[in-house]
Amino acid sequence: MHRLSSGDVSLDTSVILDFSATDRLDLLLDVFAGRMLLSDFVQAELASTGIKLSDFEVVKLDSDEQWNFFNDLRKAKPGLGAGELGALTVARFRNATLLTNDKPARQMAETVGVAYSGGIGVLECCCETGKLSGKEAVALLDNMITAGARISEDLVANFRRTVLNE
Amino acid sequence: MKEVIGNNIKKMREIAGISQEAFAEKLDVSRATLSAIENGHVAIDSSKLLQIAQILGRPVSDFFEEKAEALALLYRAAEDAVAPVDTQRSFERFCKAYRELEEIVGVQDALLPAPEYSYFPEVHSRPQQFASQVAASERERLGLGQRDPIENIFKLLDEQGVRIFRQGMPNHEVYGLSAFSPRYGLCVFVNQANTLERQTFSLAHEYGHLLMHRSFYQARKPFAGLDKNHEMEEMAQTFAANLLVPELGLREVFMRDVGENTIGIEDIVFLKRYFRVSVDMMLRRLKDLRLISQADYNHLLEEVNKRRVDETKELAPMSSEPVEAWEELSRFWHLARKAALDELVSLGKLAQWLGLNVVEMRKKIQEWQKEVSFAQA
Secondary structure, three states, X not given: OOHHHOOOEEEOHHHHHHHHHOOOHHHHHHHHOOOEEEEHHHHHHHHOOOOOOOOEEEEOOOOHHHHHHHHHHHHHOOOOOHHHHHHHXXXXXXXXXXXXXXXXXXXXXXXXXXXXXXXXXXHHHHHHOOOOOXXXXXXXXXXXXXXXOOOOHHHHHHHHHHHHOO | OHHHHHHHHHXXXXXXXXXXXXXXXXXXXXXXXXXXXXXXXXXXXXXHHHHHHHHHOOXXXXXXXXOOOOOEEEEEEOOOOOOOXXXXXXXXXHHHHHHHHHHHHOOOOOOOOOOOOOOOOOOOOOHHHHHHHHHHHHHHHOOOOOOOOOOOHHHHHHHOOOEEEEEOOOOOOEEEEEEEEOOOEEEEEEEOOOOHHHHHHHHHHHHHHHHHOHHHHOOOOOEEEOOOOOHHHHHHHHHHHHXXXXXXHHHHHHHHHOOXXXXXXXXXXXXXXXXXXXXXXXXXXXXXXXXXXXXXXXXXXXXXXXXXXXXXXXXXXXXXXXXXXXXXXXXXXXXXXXXXXXXXXXXXXXXXXXXXXXXXXXXHHHHHHHHHHHHHO
16 A cells, blocks of 8 residues: 555645646545645645645644744755745644655655655555556656656656556 | 744834734734733744734744844935835845855855945045045956946946845835845845936945945844935945946046037937936036036036936936846846755745745746756757
């Protein structure tokens, strides 16, 4: 079973944008129905874009412990924005997997021991559960990249090999 | 952390001039709750923090600064004109973004600090002469000599590490803002809604303040406008006039190309184009240097005004191409591109710095990626 097939996920903006840009936000809903957590910082970033996501729980940060963690991340990686910091903090305190395609956010998750995955993880999960065929998933990933998704070439090559059995 | 956040909320609320009572009402909390948050007794929740950031026009990260360094802003405006708060905040965001980008890209110490020519009223008895001398010294330091016009002052000062931010502001009467702090350096905002000639002058004027009046920016007052008759304003005017149109250079060109003949509109247009300044500024400079009489000045100004559509338009305007080309290649945009393409910053952070939403930011990064791919192909 794919590791994303159970448990909560904390989404950051990058993954939502990648699925939205290819008109496949429905896949996020299919795979993560009732398991999507959205930091209100991510929600604020999306507010001005017109992107509508549904069936998610908005998570607020409200304890000093959470704010300390948020600030430690901010200081350790000044290149992270409030959305990514919020998503990472939510992942940590709700024991969820961070879903991001953002390299600095993934690096930070690795450093602080927060489980993370990204758009490719979601596509793998879709293949495993039969929501997409291997070919469809690869085509969708290509479309995401054309639309501006930033995913490492190694991960893309590895994904193609795995799902197409190349 | 709750103490730091609370203290920053209080400080920024006070800077914005909002009472605790009015602020509590805007946030839909009791004054006692707000007081507990500001005093660090209660941790704020993120939805309220977002609301506060929006009301005060500040990025969320500002509330986490343990030793927040205030940026004192000085602005140049027509009488009674005030720079909108949005503009002040955009400018502050730019100054901070610039510094953070330098740190993230790792080039923060690449530039020598600009010199400081401090003006002390008790030592320098003639402020205008002092300002002229500073302009002459600065021209020498920048390798301009005392004759030639400045090809592109935006590019020149950008290369010196001055952080220049151009943005349109609906109020034409506010010409420029400047800011200085040891951490964020020398920063100038130029109102893009004005003519390019006025923008050029505003940049030189603000640069003059930054060179001569740096201690003013370290004062506690975070924001202040100066009356146009204030001594500091007059000094900055003199500095800008001498920097852009050096006396020696103007006298030479004037003697060579106008000489003893009667001066006409074409001569003024030629001179303003040569030195890349406004027609008004050129007329004033010619009068101040006594190259034309008061009567000639009045007559020529009348002639200029007859030809002008309205006061916001420039006669024989300079081309915007060099400034646009500079902007495209400016140091700030280079740092932003590098940070984005090397994935040193997240999409959200870049969007916040550049004042875009995440979708717009993503499109911009895609454009930058395409430029690089094309260059590599």
